[in-house]
Amino acid sequence: MQEINVQYVAELARIRLTEEEETRFGGQLSQILEYVDKLNQLDVEGIDPMTHAVPLVNVTRKDEVQPSLSNELALKNAPASLNGLFKVPKIVE
Amino acid sequence: MDKSIHAFLSINKQGVLDQAEKADREIAEKGLSADRPLLGIPIAIKDVLAEKGAPLTCGSRLLRDFVSPYDATVVTQLKNAGALTFGRLNMDEFAMGSSTENSSVGPTCNPWDYSRIPGGSSGGSAASVVADECIASLGSDTGGSIRQPASLCGCVGLKPTYGRVSRYGLVAFASSLDQVGCNTKTVSDAATMLGVISGYDKRDSTSVPRSVPEYSAALQSSIKGMKIGLPKEYFVEGMQPEVASSIRQAVEKLEELGAEIVEVSLPHTEYAVACYYIIATAEASTNLARFDGIRYGYRVDGKNPFELYCATRGSGFGEEVKRRIILGTYVLSSGYYDAYYLKAQKVRSLIAGDFTKVFETVDALVTPTSPTTAWKLGEKMDDPLQMYLSDVCTLSSNLAGNCGISIPCGFTDNPTLPIGLQLLGPPFSEETLLKIAGDFEQATDWHCRKPVINNAGA
Amino acid sequence: MEYEIVIGLETHVQLKTRSKMWCGCVNQFGGEPNTHVCPVCLGFPGVLPVANEEALRLTVLTGMLLNCGLPKRAKFDRKNYFYPDASKNYQITQYDLPSTLKGCVEFESENKTCRVGITRAHLEEDVGKSSHFDRVSGVDFNRAGVPLLEIVSEPEITSVQMASDYLNELKTILIYGGISDCDMEKGMVRCDLNLSTRPVGQKELGKKVEIKNMNSFSGARKALTYEMNRQIKVLRNGGALIQETRRWDDAEGMTHSMRSKEMAHDYRYLPEPDLMPFEPETAWYDSIRESVVELPLARKRRYMKDYGLPPKDTETLVSNPSLAGYFEKAAEHSKKPKAVANLILNNLRACMSESNHSVDDLKIQPTHIHELVQLVDSGKINSRIAQEVFNAVYESGKSPQGIVEEKGLAQVSDSSTIDAFCDEVIKANPKSVEDFQAGKQNALNFLKGQVMRLSKGKANPALVGQVLEKRILNP
Numbered sequence A: 001m002q003e004i005n006v007q008y009v010a011e012l013a014r015i016r017l018t019e020e021e022e023t024r025f026g027g028q029l030s031q032i033l034e035y036v037d038k039l040n041q042l043d044v045e046g047i048d049p050m051t052h053a054v055p056l057v058n059v060t061r062k063d064e065v066q067p068s069l070s071n072e073l074a075l076k077n078a079p080a081s082l083n084g085l086f087k088v089p090k091i092v093e
Numbered sequence B: 001m002d003k004s005i006h007a008f009l010s011i012n013k014q015g016v017l018d019q020a021e022k023a024d025r026e027i028a029e030k031g032l033s034a035d036r037p038l039l040g041i042p043i044a045i046k047d048v049l050a051e052k053g054a055p056l057t058c059g060s061r062l063l064r065d066f067v068s069p070y071d072a073t074v075v076t077q078l079k080n081a082g083a084l085t086f087g088r089l090n091m092d093e094f095a096m097g098s099s100t101e102n103s104s105v106g107p108t109c110n111p112w113d114y115s116r117i118p119g120g121s122s123g124g125s126a127a128s129v130v131a132d133e134c135i136a137s138l139g140s141d142t143g144g145s146i147r148q149p150a151s152l153c154g155c156v157g158l159k160p161t162y163g164r165v166s167r168y169g170l171v172a173f174a175s176s177l178d179q180v181g182c183n184t185k186t187v188s189d190a191a192t193m194l195g196v197i198s199g200y201d202k203r204d205s206t207s208v209p210r211s212v213p214e215y216s217a218a219l220q221s222s223i224k225g226m227k228i229g230l231p232k233e234y235f236v237e238g239m240q241p242e243v244a245s246s247i248r249q250a251v252e253k254l255e256e257l258g259a260e261i262v263e264v265s266l267p268h269t270e271y272a273v274a275c276y277y278i279i280a281t282a283e284a285s286t287n288l289a290r291f292d293g294i295r296y297g298y299r300v301d302g303k304n305p306f307e308l309y310c311a312t313r314g315s316g317f318g319e320e321v322k323r324r325i326i327l328g329t330y331v332l333s334s335g336y337y338d339a340y341y342l343k344a345q346k347v348r349s350l351i352a353g354d355f356t357k358v359f360e361t362v363d364a365l366v367t368p369t370s371p372t373t374a375w376k377l378g379e380k381m382d383d384p385l386q387m388y389l390s391d392v393c394t395l396s397s398n399l400a401g402n403c404g405i406s407i408p409c410g411f412t413d414n415p416t417l418p419i420g421l422q423l424l425g426p427p428f429s430e431e432t433l434l435k436i437a438g439d440f441e442q443a444t445d446w447h448c449r450k451p452v453i454n455n456a457g458a
Numbered sequence C: 001m002e003y004e005i006v007i008g009l010e011t012h013v014q015l016k017t018r019s020k021m022w023c024g025c026v027n028q029f030g031g032e033p034n035t036h037v038c039p040v041c042l043g044f045p046g047v048l049p050v051a052n053e054e055a056l057r058l059t060v061l062t063g064m065l066l067n068c069g070l071p072k073r074a075k076f077d078r079k080n081y082f083y084p085d086a087s088k089n090y091q092i093t094q095y096d097l098p099s100t101l102k103g104c105v106e107f108e109s110e111n112k113t114c115r116v117g118i119t120r121a122h123l124e125e126d127v128g129k130s131s132h133f134d135r136v137s138g139v140d141f142n143r144a145g146v147p148l149l150e151i152v153s154e155p156e157i158t159s160v161q162m163a164s165d166y167l168n169e170l171k172t173i174l175i176y177g178g179i180s181d182c183d184m185e186k187g188m189v190r191c192d193l194n195l196s197t198r199p200v201g202q203k204e205l206g207k208k209v210e211i212k213n214m215n216s217f218s219g220a221r222k223a224l225t226y227e228m229n230r231q232i233k234v235l236r237n238g239g240a241l242i243q244e245t246r247r248w249d250d251a252e253g254m255t256h257s258m259r260s261k262e263m264a265h266d267y268r269y270l271p272e273p274d275l276m277p278f279e280p281e282t283a284w285y286d287s288i289r290e291s292v293v294e295l296p297l298a299r300k301r302r303y304m305k306d307y308g309l310p311p312k313d314t315e316t317l318v319s320n321p322s323l324a325g326y327f328e329k330a331a332e333h334s335k336k337p338k339a340v341a342n343l344i345l346n347n348l349r350a351c352m353s354e355s356n357h358s359v360d361d362l363k364i365q366p367t368h369i370h371e372l373v374q375l376v377d378s379g380k381i382n383s384r385i386a387q388e389v390f391n392a393v394y395e396s397g398k399s400p401q402g403i404v405e406e407k408g409l410a411q412v413s414d415s416s417t418i419d420a421f422c423d424e425v426i427k428a429n430p431k432s433v434e435d436f437q438a439g440k441q442n443a444l445n446f447l448k449g450q451v452m453r454l455s456k457g458k459a460n461p462a463l464v465g466q467v468l469e470k471r472i473l474n475p
């Protein structure tokens, strides 16, 4: 059975889990991975991966300036702001 | 209204009155016109589509206070067509679920039986239409999220071809699978809605530049001489017997109406659920990375950004969303990409190839929409895999990018619960699907049956 | 034991477009915080990116200028990482199918011609900018989504000087091509440094040390020098280097290990589902090829060969494309391109810096420079008067010929006039005449000066000398 290091993956995804969630998800995800293992029954040698549902290419826009939001509207949904900036805990490199 | 089924998350009472008054004035002054086909018609919107000045919560605690500063393209199209957009519909959080139980504010109930789920993730969209709380609604369909609730609640649910309707303003779950569509009371309403929301959008790079036909006109012609395939793989083990027999009767009806029915095969069908859950969760894990409590949304503070992210997302997202993000993160992570994501994309090619091949010989496919009728609230909540398997009939067409429609085709007896018939067609064959669905609807009266809505409160 | 260093550079350059990469917000430095933002570049729920065609064009043009291959198919990918300045918590970039591949830059360094391979130049987006306060930080997303070109060199640079020359050449090429303004002050160019050290003769590379986000070339130079010395010292003392990321502290002048408890990077790249791939047509490539300009090094070589200019003058001209263009127009039909260059490098540049003019706002035209040189060359005016004429043309934009006529500045070569001036000066300065007769050469210069003054500078100085000498020595 495929084991997931749930704690590592949750950290990569920036999601804090309770211990109880970690255990439960671990079991459920292993079960799901076991199920998706059936894909290995298929020979996909030489098959192109399908990334998009439509076969378009070269979709671009013209380099034209459009109006932006006001600072007020940009920050309207922000949980915290400071001098027109989005306020965050101190970023240390 | 809405106390017993809880289809709505919010309603803009004053807004809708103002819009209605304006519409009345316009009708009085200019009468009805073809370019305003929805003038004065109340349309409700799944809370996953941005509407300027309205909440956009996606059924999530993380976005509980978010107010959109812009309109989704489909919302602009609805407004231009004269629709009254008045309310936001309940859904599984970020459209992840098949029962609308994953909404942070509680489930929507099935209008036919309040102890049952309405399907999902667009449970609010289907339930509100069936409960006569609106004329039509917009939803989104990533793996069956419009069609499956349509089937379980008893209305029409249309998932257009990928690229037919703009996704700009649709909060992404799985970008390469998501498509905006509608729930309606009749096939003719679906044609009208599709005519309004279809078309190329320069804001969506995956939108297909292709003219929009007169969908309503397609309903005039008959299905005589059409060839409709019956894919044997869709009559899965564990299918509810009443569902199987209703579909068989429906197929007989289509034959009666002049269609030729042939059995066909989509050999990779059994891999669709596995393929889908890898692709959908992988895309979701990156699409939902933006919900971090920095620029908007619910925030749990932390002593540094890392702590803030983990705390915010840990308590802001519900269980199913977290489970899927973790699965999606895992399948993309270093060392696993080829084994899972790349592999799934290759299998996706095979699944799409099945459809391409079969559509060389038939005009459309007929299948059940859901292998079962609506189940009890809570019944599958502890078993995510069983929940995922309930989408088995719908999600292949998202993988392939095809169009599909679900229409009522019967009821179980005790309890009385609707059964849905699914029609699938190749890309951009919505006219064909509408034609078949329309003929079937004309020849049956399933769509006329209504649940009794008791709004005293459940 | 002797050691050698190997350097690779990743240079990030903001492209010169009107709007951002995925949205219509203006691509402009500065502005009040969070005013050049919209739902798209703020990563609001539901938005979608649409690629800016001009950014793609500039990327391909860069590829052409850097002799890169242009693949048949390119695409965008998501690079996932959480950071407060990344509005989607992924960066849209080109991972395995970039728009350009495998090229090279040729430049001169320490009197040699060098060639450094370019691994790729790919298109991506810039992030927002954080400001740090006492206890908190704040993020401005005006810069988020600005098109950014990442130019990755092969690890083929073998000295700090060569790295510096490479960067300067790259910058000049990008300015030449109109790809970027490369304004360092505005953060338009930033680079990541990779440096490793190995004993001379060892084949495999040493442990790679990465120094990220240098925003000035002088800083890059200092960081490389410091890091080179540090690494050699560690190895000399028998120590071992580790592969790591280090941070340059400009104030201290040192690099520090970012010995991170931070997790190993796992970017979980995946193809961007919201953007379609690119399969450029030949016609599009051809249309871009028309914008390919001559590279600075080629231009330098041509100037030296065709105009006979010395290396230093050439470099000065070539480093300023608009001035170089001006020079070429002025020198086009000139018999004295060197005189044209001198006038531009000395007089014109001095006036421009004094009056703060750019080439575009000049009244004096390249044809004026050409004409002025011709006036001197034909003896119509002397070189002192030429300065005066230059200043007048610079101010007014009138033709040099016109100024000479208007102000009567033509050189006097007419012998009877010059004879008369000389006689007058000889008469007035008997002492100097005597001195000259006694063999003092300086005295003649003094007398010459007097004649020039009398003629208001217009007398032909060579003629004046001859006449004075003749009259004094053979009266």
Ligand SMILES: [Mg+2]
Pocket (backbone or CB within 6 Å): C093, C124, C150
């Ligand atoms: Mg990069």
Ligand SMILES: [Zn+2]
Pocket (backbone or CB within 6 Å): C020, C023, C024, C025, C036, C037, C038, C039, C040, C041, C042, C145
């Ligand atoms: Zn923007």
